[in-house]
Amino acid sequence: MIRRERLKLLRIDSAGFERGPKNSITDIKGVKAGHLTIHKDFKDSSGKKIFIRTGLTAVVPYDMKEEKRLFAGCFLFRCKNEVTGYEVIDDFCYLNSPVVISNSYNIGKVYNAILSFGFSLNRTEIWPPVILGVNDSCLNEMSKSTVNENQVLRVLHDASSDHIEEGSVGIGLGLRAFDWKGGIGTSSRILSLDNRQFSLGTLVAANHGNKTNLERQTPKQNINKSELENGSLTVILATDIPLVPYQIRQIVTTLAAGLPSVNIMRNPKDSIACLLFSTANAMSLENEAPSFFVYSLVSDSSIEKIVKAGAEVIKEAILRSLLLSTSAQGRLGRRVETIPDKEFKKILKKF
Numbered sequence: 001m002i003r004r005e006r007l008k009l010l011r012i013d014s015a016g017f018e019r020g021p022k023n024s025i026t027d028i029k030g031v032k033a034g035h036l037t038i039h040k041d042f043k044d045s046s047g048k049k050i051f052i053r054t055g056l057t058a059v060v061p062y063d064m065k066e067e068k069r070l071f072a073g074c075f076l077f078r079c080k081n082e083v084t085g086y087e088v089i090d091d092f093c094y095l096n097s098p099v100v101i102s103n104s105y106n107i108g109k110v111y112n113a114i115l116s117f118g119f120s121l122n123r124t125e126i127w128p129p130v131i132l133g134v135n136d137s138c139l140n141e142m143s144k145s146t147v148n149e150n151q152v153l154r155v156l157h158d159a160s161s162d163h164i165e166e167g168s169v170g171i172g173l174g175l176r177a178f179d180w181k182g183g184i185g186t187s188s189r190i191l192s193l194d195n196r197q198f199s200l201g202t203l204v205a206a207n208h209g210n211k212t213n214l215e216r217q218t219p220k221q222n223i224n225k226s227e228l229e230n231g232s233l234t235v236i237l238a239t240d241i242p243l244v245p246y247q248i249r250q251i252v253t254t255l256a257a258g259l260p261s262v263n264i265m266r267n268p269k270d271s272i273a274c275l276l277f278s279t280a281n282a283m284s285l286e287n288e289a290p291s292f293f294v295y296s297l298v299s300d301s302s303i304e305k306i307v308k309a310g311a312e313v314i315k316e317a318i319l320r321s322l323l324l325s326t327s328a329q330g331r332l333g334r335r336v337e338t339i340p341d342k343e344f345k346k347i348l349k350k351f
Contacts (some may be wrong), residue, residue, distance in 0.1 A: 006323045009344055010316065012242030017309050017345060020188030023316075024203035025059065026161045027188040028238045030279050032060040033203060034159035035170030035184070036151050044144075052146050053330040054141040055101040057108060057170035057184055059203055059236050060159045060276055061095060065121050068095040068286040072277035073248035075256040079271045081135060081232055082107050085128035093245035095277045096285075097130045098156055101171045101205050101234055103140065104133035106147040113152035116178045120153070123197065132273050134207050135230040136174030140331030152195075164203070167324035174330065177206040177321065178347055180339035181328060187313040191241070198241040200306065202313045205234040206321040208270040231270035233259065235314055242280035242296040250303055252276040262307045315351050321346070 020027030036056040044050055053262035061070055074086055089095060098117070102110045111129045118126025127210075136142065164186050166172075172183030188201030207230040237252070256274035279322050281296065322339050329335040 002087060003074065006341070007320070009341060009348070010319055010323060011348065012020050012077045017189035017191060017312060018200050018325060020190055020201060021157060022163065023188055024164050024186045025188060025203045025236065025238050026164060027199045027201050028240050028267040028279055031201070031238050032064045032159035032161045033164050034058050034155045035165060036147070036155045038174050039173060040144050048145055048268050050141050051139065051330040052141060052144060053174040053216050053328060054136055054146065055170040055173050056105050056106065056147060056152065056155065057172065057203070057205065058102055058155050058159055059099045059238070060156060061099065061238065062279060062282070064117070064123065064126070066097065069283040069285065070277045070279060071097040071245055071248055071281055072275065073252045074251045074273070074275045075247065076106050077256050077272040078269070079273050080230070081133035081271065081273070082131055084111055085130035089130070089275070094250065094283065095130065097126055097128065099130045099132065099236055099275060100152070101134060102147070103130045103142055103171065103174070105142045105145050107131050107133050109145065109147050110152050113149040114156070116149060117153055117156045130273070130275070132234050134171060134175070134205055134232050134234055136171065136207070137331065138174065138176045139328055139336060140174035161312055166320055168326045168328055171205050172321065172325065173328065175205060175207040176210055176336050177318070178209040178339070180207040180322060181325040181336045183321045183325035184319035185319070185324070188314040189211065189309045189313050191305065191309050192328060193241065193298045194307065198239065200237065200239040200241065200309050200313060202235060202237045202310070202317050204314060204321060206318050207231060207255070208233040210267055231267050233270065233272050233318070235272070235274040237274070237276040238279065239276070239311060240279050241298055243278045244281065245295050247279065247297070247300065247303060248276055251306055251310065254307050255314065258311065259314070295310060319348065319351065
């Protein structure tokens with residue numbers, strides 16, 4: 001409750017958009033999300049204490065029992081982390097897999113688990129699995145891969161359209177942003193386009209904007225300064241706006257390329273992975289080669305408005321991830337604190 005009360009500090013200049021009922025990516029009908037959070041300590045065979053502060057966060061774009069594809073687009077900016085399925089999305093502009101955010105060392109297990117998930121539903125196709133990798137080695141011992149297939153399957157099967165937990169949950173447990181505790185944030189907006197009402201939502205994993213290493217907290221440790229180059233912002237956007245591929249590509253590219261210029265990225269070496277999918281204009285796979293498709297779409301003049309709403313939800317989701325994250329101690333004895341109200345207000349002024 002205390003963390004939720006901090007949201008009173010959040011003030012976002014609106015461009016005339018109302019928040020969705022849940023202010024969440026799950027305001028888009030059919031979209032679900034879930035987390036796996038792994039927080040444990042143990043000693044390895046040499047007696048070294050190991051801190052595991054990781055997990056995964058999954059967005060399920062539609063009922064995966066249905067054989068269909070959604071139009072999607074992805075833009076990577078200076079991305080140093082693994083992103084599976086990117087080439088297919090870039091070339092063919094479709095998505096028919098859950099989207100999972102995981103640390104890079106668990107990607108193989110998550111990939112196999114998504115395939116198993118599809119097999120369990122008797123899907124003829126759930127390929128390619130889409131996993132967005134992040135580096136959570138600030139607090140997590142990444143070399144100790146701790147996620148197993150059954151855990152991933154449980155998250156995908158149990159994903160919910162209800163309230164999504166934010167902050168230090170799922171993959172957000174081991175993240176750090178703006179030199180404070182980062183994590184998961186979500187937000188949504190309602191748009192009126194061509195006399196029709198639509199929703200746009202996002203889920204972000206904030207692991208960026210850091211300017212300092214952690215020498216102050218761990219003066220006796222051998223700090224790898226290259227960790228400052230591992231910052232990343234991961235953005236998943238969902239909408240029910242009937243967009244076609246070239247519109248999606250224009251929107252996601254404009255949003256991702258514009259983020260550094262609005263002070264969201266303070267570290268010039270940070271990377272961005274931004275994915276957008278539309279639940280409208282779904283392509284059925286019941287017929288292997290349908291003779292034609294009939295799409296609905298909004299006018300190109302609506303794109304500017306959609307981009308404004310997208311920038312707004314991304315900003316709010318990042319700020320929510322900061323406000324709702326809790327302090328955590330992890331690898332090398334490091335401790336990353338929740339951002340104080342005074343420091344949060346300073347960041348807010350720059351957004």
